[in-house]
Amino acid sequence: MRKEYVEYLKDLPIDIQLANIMEYPFHWQDSIEILFVLKGTITIGVENETFTLVEREIEIINPNEVLSIESKDPDNLVIIIDIEPNFFEQYYDDAKDTFYYTNSSDDNAQETEEYYELRKYLSILIYEAISKLDDYEDSIEEKLLAMMYHLLNNFHYLVYEEEDLKDDEYQLERYHRIVKYIGNNYMDKVSLQDIAEKEFLTTQYLSYKLKEIFGHSFYEYLNMVRVEESTKLLLDSDLNISEISLEVGFSHVRYYNKHFKIHYNMTPMQYRNKYKVNREELEKLKDIKYFDLKDAIPYIYQYLEDYERYHFDNRIIKLDIDLNNETIDEFHKPNLINLGDISLLLEEENMKILKEIQNQIRFKYCIINRLFSSDMDIYKGKNNRFINWTRVENILDLIKKMKLTPIINTEGVEEHILKEFISNFSYVYDVDVEEWLNFNIDELSPYFLKEEISPLYDTIDMVPFILYSYTNEKKRIVPNMIDEITKETYLTNDTFFGGNGIFTSNYLNKPSFYAYKFLSLLGDDILYRGEGYVVTKSDEGYQILMFNPVEVTEETIYRGKTQDKLKSMKVSLNIYNMEGDFQITKYDLNKSHGSIYNKWVYLGPPERIDNTQWDLLDEYVHPNVTFYYGKKSTVFNVLTNIKPNGAVLFTLNSVPNQ
Secondary structure, three states: OOEEOOOOOOOOOEEEEEEEEEEEEEEEEOOEEEEEEEEOOEEEEEOOEEEEEOOOOEEEEOOOOOEEEEOOOOOOEEEEEEEOHHHHHOOOOOHHHOOEOOOOOOOOOOOOHHHHHHHHHHHHHHHHHHHOOOOHHHHHHHHHHHHHHHHHHHOEHHHHHOHHHHHOHHHHHHHHHHHHHHHHHOOOOOOHHHHHHHOOOOHHHHHHHHHHHHOOOHHHHHHHHHHHHHHHHHHHOOOOHHHHHHHOOOOOHHHHHHHHHHHHOOOHHHHHHHHOOOHHHHHHHOEEEEEOHHHHHHHHHHHOOOOOOOOOOOOEEEEEEEOOOOOOEEOOOOOEEEEEEHHHHHOHHHHHHHHHHHHHOOOOEEEEEOOOOHHHOOEEOHHHOEEOOHHHHHHHHHHHHOOOEEEEOOOOOOHHHHHHHHHHHHHHOOOOOHHHHOOOHHHHOEEOOOOOOOHHHHOOOHHHHHHHHHHOOOOEEOOEOOOOOOOOOOOOOOOOOOOOEOEOOOOOEOHHHHHHHHHHOOOOEEEEEEOOEEEEEOOOEEEEEEEOOOOOOHHHHHHOOOOOOOOOEEEEEEEEOOOOOEEEEEEEEEOOOEOHHHHHHHOOOOOOOOHHHHHHHHHOOOOEEEEEEEOOOOEEEEEEEEOOOOEEEEEEEEOOOO
């Protein structure tokens, strides 16, 4: 028996092994097998061809291709990856009839970009199988699927045989159908005329094109398929040569002998006598040593450097929280928001945004710009001397209703307008409105980001930056309410362009919105503060905020420099001295929940969002929120996982005694 059966990893459509291969006689299997040479050289025989693979080179063995491997290099190391052939068929209908090809014969042929990407995919699969990080099964299937499409688009056998087909999808599909038809019917009477009629081509034209694409005439190619298929019967059956000849479609054994000798330089009988052995003898001929897959890491790390799950420290971070701990510092919540061009609040949708912000974050102060602009329609009558305060009053009424104290920007405003404002609104509101015009904003210790912020402001990357700035650096970053589109704004879509609002211009919550919400839910007294976490206390109970990574620099925000090797972080919380029961709420903010940007990218990203896409985005615009009851315990344990650039907030609200 030469057919071998692959035992795949548990619940996964893949098997990965690291081996030193000195001798592996002819065999075949149902899987798609990829050989990736990490060290040394090996020589492989695939059907009737022989190739030498050197370090970094890759060979793809399609299902049921007859393969042999040998080497004279005792230090060779080879990664063997077997892929369940039915896996890709779930996503691509023609998967089982698609074959792949790598160029193993030309020097430096595998130094192009598509080979680098393939090595990268293979390295990630190896790393995930070794490290077994959180959700590694999902990661393996996700990367495996991406790799299979990479193979389909770059290593399809027809593309390699005829590069021009790569850009001609119609012709590629045609010749794929032809090869598929031959592969499924080679044992029967297959004629060029039949295929030409199916494809609505003349036999002369089809014959010419097949010769051009495959390098063989139609009947040369057909007989090559028959001969290659016959090798499995020679090695794995007791049929005689005449029976095998008929089985694979030759009309007479002498034709079979003739074509077999053309391809293998020996007769079928000589081939059988030379290579056929039983199972026990085959095992004795094998000279293979298997190694711990971890030994592959030094050879593949160069392909993993920018993989976000690489360098993960697979340990659990343990935090002990004593609820009776003394206060170590005060925490000052976000209290100032920049409302931008205040005329935006004349629009109902923007009013709703401000209401949502105040309902969830509750800022105390707001910066108002352009309150006295022409957009606010304050000038009426001859020579623009009459001042109409209707719109201004509507805006200020809304702001007062939202329990905000306005800080009004008066730069460039004429003195008589300011006097009119003070005179009018001192009677309207029972406060000293002059303070709104002359407020010393430095008392609030604001920190303003530069205007030239990078598009990362739209992404989950802003979450750890904001959280770290507030909790560890006491840097009170002032958010803008909404992205404002100006004449200078360069738009590639109607949703994301790197504006510095916590809402997009079309009213979607950015991840930064939830960063401020998490900060607003913290208490005023800090009990613990450390690397990536802070614990606070309020009248309602306790709050535990954890985020990942610990620090994001301003270089990241301004220059768009992405963070290297961000990983999930598993945290075990031991909570001591619970004096009663708690209602526990967990808010989990990550790429999948609360980052509308990531979902938008997943959808296309579309230039404009249609109604269906709005519904899909709306489902993921919020963090994942769960509730449970925490009974009073000597030690109460909470285990959580913080995603890269994500944050988790636990609020423990005291439950009154019954």
